[in-house]
Amino acid sequence: MSIEIENVSKRFGAFAALDDVSLSVPSGELVALLGPSGSGKTTLLRIIAGLESVDEGKVLLNGEDASLHDPRHRKVGFVFQHYALFRHMNVFDNVAFGLSVKPKRTRPGKEVIRSKVFELLKLIQMEHLWDRYPSQLSGGQRQRVALARALAVEPQVLLLDEPFGALDAKVRQELRRWLRQLHDEIHVTSVFVTHDQEEALEVADRIVVMNRGKVEQEGTPSEVYDHPANPFVFDFLGKVNLFHGRIDNGVAQLGGVRLPASGSSSGTDGPAVGYVRSHDIDISRHGSGSDAIAAQVRGVLRVGPLVRVDLLHAGGEQFEVDLSRDAADRLALQVGEQVFARPRNVRFFVNDYQI
Numbered sequence: 001m002s003i004e005i006e007n008v009s010k011r012f013g014a015f016a017a018l019d020d021v022s023l024s025v026p027s028g029e030l031v032a033l034l035g036p037s038g039s040g041k042t043t044l045l046r047i048i049a050g051l052e053s054v055d056e057g058k059v060l061l062n063g064e065d066a067s068l069h070d071p072r073h074r075k076v077g078f079v080f081q082h083y084a085l086f087r088h089m090n091v092f093d094n095v096a097f098g099l100s101v102k103p104k105r106t107r108p109g110k111e112v113i114r115s116k117v118f119e120l121l122k123l124i125q126m127e128h129l130w131d132r133y134p135s136q137l138s139g140g141q142r143q144r145v146a147l148a149r150a151l152a153v154e155p156q157v158l159l160l161d162e163p164f165g166a167l168d169a170k171v172r173q174e175l176r177r178w179l180r181q182l183h184d185e186i187h188v189t190s191v192f193v194t195h196d197q198e199e200a201l202e203v204a205d206r207i208v209v210m211n212r213g214k215v216e217q218e219g220t221p222s223e224v225y226d227h228p229a230n231p232f233v234f235d236f237l238g239k240v241n242l243f244h245g246r247i248d249n250g251v252a253q254l255g256g257v258r259l260p261a262s263g264s265s266s267g268t269d270g271p272a273v274g275y276v277r278s279h280d281i282d283i284s285r286h287g288s289g290s291d292a293i294a295a296q297v298r299g300v301l302r303v304g305p306l307v308r309v310d311l312l313h314a315g316g317e318q319f320e321v322d323l324s325r326d327a328a329d330r331l332a333l334q335v336g337e338q339v340f341a342r343p344r345n346v347r348f349f350v351n352d353y354q355i
């Protein structure tokens, strides 16, 4: 089922939780709503589910105005961060619940329910745990049961609100991969909310970056990561360094270095900010100060597979470079020494507009 959000606004009192949001989710896609706390992600999800009304705008499900239908008939499955499974029911009964409470007329027979539940338990790789109770399961297993339970009634849209938010980092990572595989198997149109950029980049077909009730950018993971539309998206999708400088006649001066500012025109002359990801900078001991940013090493820290180097350049701005362990071992940087940093990929923004 496709979802179209057309110019939706939602206020709580005087506060605009959603401000003229438009968005379309083609049938079968897995879309992530990514944004900081309070950006309106959950509100948008609840509006799609029909749990919340809109002040302005429309939601179309398969091209039809959703407000014309009772939310109970929207065929939407919901999985929350803390999905309360029924504690007194075992895994089998939890997954079977949505089917067993259907009105008699549409309720499948016992055998059909049984085979459907075992099919789902197989999908979530938990057939052998069918008679366990929620208290006998790990957090990750419980979320998988919650997902199977939402899928049991064959929703046409699956909505997931921070489904792995309460789990530890390792389990989260496993479940992310698992969710992606599951989606590739069943292709149900899915929208999931997360504030974790890595999760969105790894799992989603498309990412909708939200901020203060608005959509900042929408695109594939590589579109939003490699071509962020504005400083907010750049910053939210990964670690970034800011270099304050100026642009004159298409040339940017950043920390003493002159760099071509592609796309700029004389109209953009003036103060500009260069954005560079910390893995997009090379460090060497050689340079002239006009082809590289002269900087002092302030700290060297091993973080898992990377080495994070803290630097301070002559203009007084601090910045961070992530090196591979190999590169860091070759350089053997010492705290206090002078080095030269060369950004490989800089994006310039003037007043929030990319040039």
Ligand SMILES: Nc1ncnc2c1ncn2[C@@H]1O[C@H](COP(=O)(O)OP(=O)(O)OP(=O)(O)O)[C@@H](O)[C@H]1O
Residues within 6 Å of the ligand: 012, 017, 035, 036, 037, 038, 039, 040, 041, 042, 043, 044, 195
């Ligand atoms: N029922 C409500 N009454 C008043 N304000 C609300 C209500 N629901 C949400 N809000 C406000 O609307 C804003 C958006 O909330 P929402 O839950 O959609 O954000 P979110 O992006 O999902 O955040 P989080 O990641 O923290 O869940 C918040 O500032 C929140 O306080």
